[in-house]
Amino acid sequence: MSKKKLLILTGGGDCPGLNAVIRGIVKSAKKNGNWDCYGSIEAFNGVIKEPVEIVKLTKSKVSGIHVKGGTIIKTTNKGNPILFPSKDKEGNIIYKDISKALIEKIKNLGFDAVINIGGDGSQAISEALHKQGLNIVGVPKTIDNDLNATDITFGFSTAVQIATDAFDKLVTTAASHNRVMILEVMGRDAGWIALHTAIAGGAEICLIPEIPFDLDSILKTINKRYTKGKGFVNIVVAEGAKIGGKTLGKNVEGDQNFKLGGIGNALRHALEAKKCKADIRVAVLGHIQRGGTPIAYDRIIATAFGVKAFELVNNSEFGQMVALQNNKIVSTSLKSAISEYNHVGLDHFLINTARSIGISFGESNDSK
Numbered sequence: 001m002s003k004k005k006l007l008i009l010t011g012g013g014d015c016p017g018l019n020a021v022i023r024g025i026v027k028s029a030k031k032n033g034n035w036d037c038y039g040s041i042e043a044f045n046g047v048i049k050e051p052v053e054i055v056k057l058t059k060s061k062v063s064g065i066h067v068k069g070g071t072i073i074k075t076t077n078k079g080n081p082i083l084f085p086s087k088d089k090e091g092n093i094i095y096k097d098i099s100k101a102l103i104e105k106i107k108n109l110g111f112d113a114v115i116n117i118g119g120d121g122s123q124a125i126s127e128a129l130h131k132q133g134l135n136i137v138g139v140p141k142t143i144d145n146d147l148n149a150t151d152i153t154f155g156f157s158t159a160v161q162i163a164t165d166a167f168d169k170l171v172t173t174a175a176s177h178n179r180v181m182i183l184e185v186m187g188r189d190a191g192w193i194a195l196h197t198a199i200a201g202g203a204e205i206c207l208i209p210e211i212p213f214d215l216d217s218i219l220k221t222i223n224k225r226y227t228k229g230k231g232f233v234n235i236v237v238a239e240g241a242k243i244g245g246k247t248l249g250k251n252v253e254g255d256q257n258f259k260l261g262g263i264g265n266a267l268r269h270a271l272e273a274k275k276c277k278a279d280i281r282v283a284v285l286g287h288i289q290r291g292g293t294p295i296a297y298d299r300i301i302a303t304a305f306g307v308k309a310f311e312l313v314n315n316s317e318f319g320q321m322v323a324l325q326n327n328k329i330v331s332t333s334l335k336s337a338i339s340e341y342n343h344v345g346l347d348h349f350l351i352n353t354a355r356s357i358g359i360s361f362g363e364s365n366d367s368k
């Protein structure tokens, strides 16, 4: 019997654990099925391009890659086939839906199935392509942990570890200089990285997109520490936290996402304008959170996701996304997977944990 062909791609931002997923799929496909695996370079762009950029993913090609960050088949957030960027005659960027032609090309290239490893944006693309007849399975990916269908995404724990390591280092300077140190971490719509880092590192103040903060309350917390307490303050702020009701960042031409950033410095300026007496410094962690070696837990979850994704393909269960739910690897429909965000719920046990040990979320009614 001739072998079937499986196309694998990674889309959106890179994330520690992507390579472990790829390796999990390829190894499992060798051991448990009659499939050859291929990788499309830079998400769907590898298929869209002429000539195509598609590489065969053999067992030797994926050997040992689980320990590496990034993705060996590259990624992009500029390759959405539903809103594909190109230029008109005047050189302006225009967006076209090229999904029909893409699906036809994938089929003409002889692929029987596709596994799309990516975040909410990528899985919305998977769902749109599945609705048009593509045999596709999704694997959730994001350091932000903001996908509701899965209890956790790979990459999140590595990001939290990196942010906590950075936070610990900033505490040294805060304590030695009696400073206010602000650490800006990622977290576009959900404050999971900030919340975990604040608890793991022992922050005094944690600011997340889900809880509006009040500058006067933050100032009060700072002043109290300087008059009664230790005389230094560590703040962790998620990039998506709003100041004056606004999320800070900018649009980049051709990129599907608003680029967040700037809340750390905006907070510093706002506190200085309110005559905060302490010296304030800001560190923006940025993409360091997504780089380097995935920690063991992320490699394990990523490998399990890869194995499950291949199982779904092998059983022709398309239109599904793999997920971890209640300590079980399961699958859920792509449609339901993209229908809800995983915001930090105010009733989540970690909000209570943080509050109970005195971490302030900068709320106006913060009394102690």
Ligand code: F6P
Binding pocket: 013, 014, 077, 119, 142, 143, 144, 186, 187, 188, 239, 257, 259, 260, 290
């Ligand atoms: O969605 C994951 C994420 O890491 C966000 O936290 C962040 O806003 C974004 O990606 C940054 O993406 P880029 O690599 O395009 O700057």
